[in-house]
Amino acid sequence: MKASVSWLSKIRHFYSNTTIAAPVTVLIVILVLFSLFVPKFFSFRSFSGIINAATLNGALAIGIAFLMVSGEFDLSVGSNLAISAYIYGNFSVAGQPFLGLIFALVVPALLGAVNGVILVWTGIPSFIVTLGTKYFYRGMLWVITTGSMLQTVDVLPMDKIFTGRLDLLNNLISEANFRNSLFWLLGLAFIFQIILGKTKFGNHVFSVGSNPGAALGQGVNVARVKILSFAISGLMAGVAGIFLFSQFHTVRVASGDGMDLYAIAAAVVGGTLITGGSGNIWGALVGALIISTLRTGVVLLNIPFIPADNFEAIVGVTIILAAILNMYISKRK
Amino acid sequence: MKKLNVLFAVFVVAMLLVTACQPKATPTPEVPVAPTTPPVEAPVGEAPLKLIMVQHALCAWDAFWCTVEDGIQTAAKDMGVEVTVLGPDKFDLEKTAALIDQAIAAQPDGIGLTVTDPVLFKEPIMKALAGGIPVLAYNAGKGPVADGIPYMTYLGMDEYQGGYQSGQRMIAAGGTRGVCINHQVGHAGLDLRCKGLIDAFKEAGKTAEVLGVKGEDAAQSQTTISDFYTANPEVDSFLTLGPSSANPFYAFVEASQPQNFKHITFDLTPEVEVAIKDGTTIAAVDQQPFLQGYGAVMYLVLNKRYGITPALPVTATGPGFITEELLGATVDPAKPLKLIMVQHALCAWDAFWCTVEDGIQTAAKNMGVEVTVLGPDKFDLEKTAALIDQAIAAQPDGIGLTVTDPVLFKEPIMKALAGGIPVLAYNAGKGPVADGIPYMTYLGMDEYQGGYQSGQRMIAAGGTRGVCINHQVGHAGLDLRCKGLIDAFKEAGKTAEVLGVKGEDAAQSQTTISDFYTANPEVDSFLTLGPSSANPFYAFVEASQPQNFKHITFDLTPEVEVAIKDGTTIAAVDQQPFLQGYGAVMYLVLRQRYGITPATAVTATGPGFITVDMLGK
Numbered sequence: 022m023k024a025s026v027s028w029l030s031k032i033r034h035f036y037s038n039t040t041i042a043a044p045v046t047v048l049i050v051i052l053v054l055f056s057l058f059v060p061k062f063f064s065f066r067s068f069s070g071i072i073n074a075a076t077l078n079g080a081l082a083i084g085i086a087f088l089m090v091s092g093e094f095d096l097s098v099g100s101n102l103a104i105s106a107y108i109y110g111n112f113s114v115a116g117q118p119f120l121g122l123i124f125a126l127v128v129p130a131l132l133g134a135v136n137g138v139i140l141v142w143t144g145i146p147s148f149i150v151t152l153g154t155k156y157f158y159r160g161m162l163w164v165i166t167t168g169s170m171l172q173t174v175d176v177l178p179m180d181k182i183f184t185g186r187l188d189l190l191n192n193l194i195s196e197a198n199f200r201n202s203l204f205w206l207l208g209l210a211f212i213f214q215i216i217l218g219k220t221k222f223g224n225h226v227f228s229v230g231s232n233p234g235a236a237l238g239q240g241v242n243v244a245r246v247k248i249l250s251f252a253i254s255g256l257m258a259g260v261a262g263i264f265l266f267s268q269f270h271t272v273r274v275a276s277g278d279g280m281d282l283y284a285i286a287a288a289v290v291g292g293t294l295i296t297g298g299s300g301n302i303w304g305a306l307v308g309a310l311i312i313s314t315l316r317t318g319v320v321l322l323n324i325p326f327i328p329a330d331n332f333e334a335i336v337g338v339t340i341i342l343a344a345i346l347n348m349y350i351s352k353r354k
Numbered sequence: 355m356k357k358l359n360v361l362f363a364v365f366v367v368a369m370l371l372v373t374a375c376q377p378k379a380t381p382t383p384e385v386p387v388a389p390t391t392p393p394v395e396a397p398v399g400e401a402p403l404k405l406i407m408v409q410h411a412l413c414a415w416d417a418f419w420c421t422v423e424d425g426i427q428t429a430a431k432d433m434g435v436e437v438t439v440l441g442p443d444k445f446d447l448e449k450t451a452a453l454i455d456q457a458i459a460a461q462p463d464g465i466g467l468t469v470t471d472p473v474l475f476k477e478p479i480m481k482a483l484a485g486g487i488p489v490l491a492y493n494a495g496k497g498p499v500a501d502g503i504p505y506m507t508y509l510g511m512d513e514y515q516g517g518y519q520s521g522q523r524m525i526a527a528g529g530t531r532g533v534c535i536n537h538q539v540g541h542a543g544l545d546l547r548c549k550g551l552i553d554a555f556k557e558a559g560k561t562a563e564v565l566g567v568k569g570e571d572a573a574q575s576q577t578t579i580s581d582f583y584t585a586n587p588e589v590d591s592f593l594t595l596g597p598s599s600a601n602p603f604y605a606f607v608e609a610s611q612p613q614n615f616k617h618i619t620f621d622l623t624p625e626v627e628v629a630i631k632d633g634t635t636i637a638a639v640d641q642q643p644f645l646q647g648y649g650a651v652m653y654l655v656l657n658k659r660y661g662i663t664p665a666l667p668v669t670a671t672g673p674g675f676i677t678e679e680l681l682g683a684t685v686d687p688a689k690p691l692k693l694i695m696v697q698h699a700l701c702a703w704d705a706f707w708c709t710v711e712d713g714i715q716t717a718a719k720n721m722g723v724e725v726t727v728l729g730p731d732k733f734d735l736e737k738t739a740a741l742i743d744q745a746i747a748a749q750p751d752g753i754g755l756t757v758t759d760p761v762l763f764k765e766p767i768m769k770a771l772a773g774g775i776p777v778l779a780y781n782a783g784k785g786p787v788a789d790g791i792p793y794m795t796y797l798g799m800d801e802y803q804g805g806y807q808s809g810q811r812m813i814a815a816g817g818t819r820g821v822c823i824n825h826q827v828g829h830a831g832l833d834l835r836c837k838g839l840i841d842a843f844k845e846a847g848k849t850a851e852v853l854g855v856k857g858e859d860a861a862q863s864q865t866t867i868s869d870f871y872t873a874n875p876e877v878d879s880f881l882t883l884g885p886s887s888a889n890p891f892y893a894f895v896e897a898s899q900p901q902n903f904k905h906i907t908f909d910l911t912p913e914v915e916v917a918i919k920d921g922t923t924i925a926a927v928d929q930q931p932f933l934q935g936y937g938a939v940m941y942l943v944l945r946q947r948y949g950i951t952p953a954t955a956v957t958a959t960g961p962g963f964i965t966v967d968m969l970g971k
Binding site: 060061067070071075076077167169170172174198264268270273277278279280283320323332 | 703705856857859860861865866869870873874885886893897898911913915916
């Protein structure tokens with residue numbers, strides 16, 4: 022009897038102290054339920070499809086979660102994604118993929134930092150600042166590209182590294198369609214989780230997010246932390262842009278539009294608090310996977326009155342449920 | 355200040371990088387309104403072409419045909435081609451069929467004919483098509499689908515529209531209750547005219563009905579009309595379907611002296627001409643035989659020279675409406691004309707528009723008119739509206755424009771119309787009715803037909819179940835494409851459905867398509883509505899390797915071109931921008947020189963289908 026009580030309390034302790042526990046549990050429950058009840062769901066085709074679908078959203082969500090821990094939002098990541106894809110695409114087509122790679126990361130990071138500078142400088146909430154830059158960045162992209170789509174049918178060798186098919190794995194498992202982007206995502210999540218959880222800078226991000234006044238009092242350079250967090254959010258939008266062009270060889274001015282909100286949804290579903298000061302990079306990735314699993318489940322269920330284009334309703338319910346769960350857990354703390 | 359400089363520098367660098375090396379890339383046009391690339395280039399250039407037209411009647415012994423032949427010869431002169439018109443010396447279908455054989459033997463570059471008897475003419479037409487000679491029908495026929503002969507198109511009257519637009523005109527004149535006086539109930543064409551009238555009244559919240567009269571007995575018909583009017587004195591709008599009902603109608607008017615009525619009739623006779631002049635009749639509905647002849651030659655030439663195909667199985671040359679104003683106008687084939695086209699984009703900065711402008715300049719050269727193309731130096735609707743004002747100030751003989759913003763453009767367009775300058779829209783617009791601006795017509799893609807004909811092509815290729823992959827559910831044009839596909843499958847006794855994907859997230863879209871295919875493995879026909887859905891579709895094909903599927907997509911991109919060549923994709927649906935430019939100039943010129951008006955509110959320039967054969971040219 023005593024043993025079982027301690028077992029239960031251990032679980033309780035785990036759930037109230039680890040932000041990632043809840044989303045992982047939700048993901049597992051959904052996966053099990055879908056595997057049992059959704060026809061054709063339990064397959065490597067589905068699993069690899071779910072991961073591939075989360076490629077762009079997952080990359081954005083890593084940066085967004087980092088930024089949200091510092092207490093801010095970034096609605097301009099969708100525009101930054103498109104800018105990055107155009108930069109990488111144009112350089113790649115011109116035979117300069119390495120230069121393209123560098124600029125496609127640096128420019129969105131700088132544009133992200135610009136968001137931070139405006140925020141620190143003016144004190145306007147990040148929601149408003151990035152709402153403005155979201156439209157401004159995309160508007161300027163429209164003007165400069167004259168609305169032209171960029172597409173190439175050339176084979177670009179470097180793309181294999183980012184998003185090529187992971188045939189080593191695919192050949193072993195029938196129907197599987199894993200891509201290299203999987204490793205990049207895992208690697209980036211690992212790095213940013215280390216930065217957030219194990220470094221002094223990460224500590225500062227948490228303290229700025231939970232109580233900026235107190236952080237300032239402890240000598241934390243709040244402005245610097247916020248600007249850098251915005252730069253990271255921009256940087257990850259750059260990564261997403263590179264993924265987009267390297268896999269699909271196509272970018273349009275409208276690419277990534279509205280994905281900012283999906284990324285925020287992934288972070289929230291993944292246990293990151295909207296008020297800042299709490300969150301987890303792995304959680305954001307899991308949040309992106311939950312959203313993409315739900316979509317796959319809905320499509321495979323083939324319910325006539327919930328077509329895939331009505332999927333937004335399900336994402337909406339998921340966000341609210343996740344927020345309730347997060348609130349409940351943080352209160353128990 | 356320092357911070358501001360830094361911000362500015364970052365932005366400038368960012369935007370420079372976005373455009374870095376752009377020319378080497380392969381950009382294709384995109385939203386707002388120009389979603390396709392130039393189609394195939396002119397296959398043969400302006401080679402001297404030889405066409406043969408075979409008719410079941412000739413100007414030599416039937417005056418009606420003089421107008422048709424005038425259209426043919428005018429087009430031949432405009433386009434610099436040699437046209438021979440063949441026909442029997444009296445009505446003789448056997449002889450006409452023999453003339454088709456004779457035409458084929460001469461190996462012309464195209465044949466136009468009147469399909470008076472589809473059963474008798476099928477064999478010779480199939481022979482011509484098998485020999486690679488393009489064939490189209492004019493004046494007589496029902497279209498390739500109804501006739502069961504795969505010729506290009508049939509140029510003739512849209513009977514339904516004849517009745518429908520007559521109804522609209524009578525309602526606009528104050529009509530409240532209508533009657534369609536049908537002298538041959540059961541005749542498909544005449545019944546369609548009545549259906550059009552009734553629908554127009556119904557849409558306006560009013561009623562109209564059919565009154566059958568015996569066309570062979572004028573006296574009986576007059577009494578029937580009179581009795582009907584006595585029983586229904588509230589009827590004030592009368593449509594007669596030809597001389598057989600118009601003639602007893604005029605007798606009724608003379609005898610019964612009804613007051614405040616509106617009358618429109620089909621076909622212009624001397625009696626109708628007098629009635630239009632004295633105000634008894636609003637207009638005569640005309641099938642515009644000149645346009646039948648002109649259009650037949652034009653489409654054959656455009657097909658041969660530029661790979662253009664007519665968008666619809668039936669290309670409406672009528673209804674045209676002959677009003678008092680038009681009766682007074684004089685036909686002047688040599689009238690020097692100055693036209694101005696105002697576009698929201700230009701070839702100078704958007705490659706898509708080079709094809710449109712090429713169409714404009716080719717038509718201008720062919721028809722011997724002076725055309726100026728105006729447009730802003732970047733996407734700027736305010737400036738475009740200002741250019742319309744500038745165009746009006748120049749007092750041209752016609753203005754063509756892209757109605758990108760009907761609210762903003764309404765005022766300047768109304769000003770032009772008030773000044774007596776004919777106006778039409780091309781490439782962007784929804785038609786005079788939907789835009790709420792009474793310009794002549796809108797030349798652009800028929801979205802519904804794009805989906806419908808794609809469905810027919812996939813079914814013909816063996817497709818049994820279809821899906822329309824829509825990257826922007828709720829977009830009126832894209833939804834219409836899907837509706838067309840679904841209707842085509844439904845008509846063939848098969849099913850098709852819509853799959854919504856998120857066009858902004860290609861990775862998500864690919865997985866959604868893959869999931870849908872897993873849940874519905876019997877789906878074998880995929881329609882994608884543009885690069886935003888075609889691109890993830892190709893990623894799905896590469897990853898999931900579906901077998902034996904059929905795929906058609908809208909808009910030709912480099913990726914689609916490769917897919918058509920390697921057999922992944924059957925065809926790309928094209929809005930035929932060349933025809934938009936060419937047609938805009940042509941209709942303005944025909945209006946000014948011959949009083950021709952476009953038959954329908956929307957004149958379809960697309961869908962055209964770019965297949966592997968056309969890419970090869």
